[in-house]
Amino acid sequence: MRLQELYKRNIYGVIGTLVFHILLFSAFLLADVDIKGNVQEESILIEFPELLNEPEEPELPETKEENSQEMQPHTPNDRTNIASNRLATENTTTSNEEFFDKDYMEELEAAKRLVSDVNKNLAKEIIDLSDIKMPVETTEGMDRDSIKNVIYAGESNIVYFLENRYHISLPVPVYLSQGGGTVTVEIVVNRQGRVIEAIPRANTNIRDKQIFAYAKEAASRTLFNADESSPEPQTGTIQYTFVAQ
Template sequence: MEQFLINIEKYRVAILGTVLFHILIFVVSSFSQVQNVSRMPPQEIRIEIPLDDIEFDPAMQEILEQNEEVVPQENEKVANIASDANDSREKSYEDYSTNSEDLSEDAYESAKALEAAYFEEAAANNPANQIQAESHVQIKTKSDQIKVQDRTGGKSGSKSYAGKVMISFNLEGRKAHSLPNPGYTCENTGTVVVEIKVDESGAVKDAKYRALGSYNATECLINRAVQYAAKARFDFKKGGVQTGTIIYKFIGQ
């Protein structure tokens, strides 16, 4: 035992050096493992969902389809017509029908009344606005008022317009009686999507701007689109409040 203690005392420096060396190796090895773990790429998780389990909102699909080429082209022709997104008839650029006799008078009077109320409100808040509004924002003549395509069938209603239109509405199972057109009331060109809620009588109870599908939607375009959408009228349909959309195309003045 005494000899053992003498050997420890004699070789203590070597023993301590060996212990410290092994401790250093352990620390370096542990640190290296931690670094390797931190550098590992995150595990990729994939979840496959069968296409049959995906439900598409018809209204949203219609908006996406109509706005695939939403950026207006130079000299692009936009017809002063309102179309029904649910119209399944054959399309044509020339031989198409509108029910202008049923709609143009109401649309014109409604648009004029709304325009007059807007100008009066603007003038009351700031007289300068009235001058600017009258010089830049004018309601078009009666011949320029919107026409809604007639999808009642028959000889005169066998086809719908195939080109771009100023107003497109999506309200399943209903026809429009009045769709005032705000498309000429702002200085900018753009597209605005408005979500509407319509009661059984056909009156619009709520109208709000929807960013998805809209393009170059300035404050003027949004305000006018929402105001005019609130004035739209549709035919009677049972079933409570119905949700749909109206897409307005504006032509800069």
């Protein structure tokens, strides 16, 4: 009777103890315990199959939408738009031409006239002064005291200043030019009486610039008397008064 009573009283404790020992024994079976009491866990390896290469997507053929759009015939609305665009272009061109007719065309014509004038000037025959013939005033057979440094040729005159020297041959260019005016030429003369340098002075009152060339050429052809006692070189001037023709 006592055993039954003890059994009934401790039945739950006994069952709990048995369950605890069963679980403990199961844990020992699942895990390896070394002598020191350390649990050795086995690593679990999971192998994955090699990834398959993704297949390349084939190139899709060109869509037929673009071709279909190109092959579509123009509708009446498209033709109307094309016609209006052409009309707008023509109107713009016409307005531009009208604008250029007033300003641009005037400048273009002025440029053409300028080019034409330049071409005419370039086409003019360049005068070779060495071929020009000039009247020459000489003192051959004259007494030195009767020789003057002023030579008159009608309404024109030539005046030179060269100390203690007189002219032997003096060209007269005063009727060669169409214009008129007075030109002074600075000269350099050697002891033999030859002019070795001639430089015309500027004169803004003279419009015909060819006068300066004639004066320089005439001064270069002038011959004075030889004088071994004169300065070497000797400087002076010759003044030419041209008469308009």
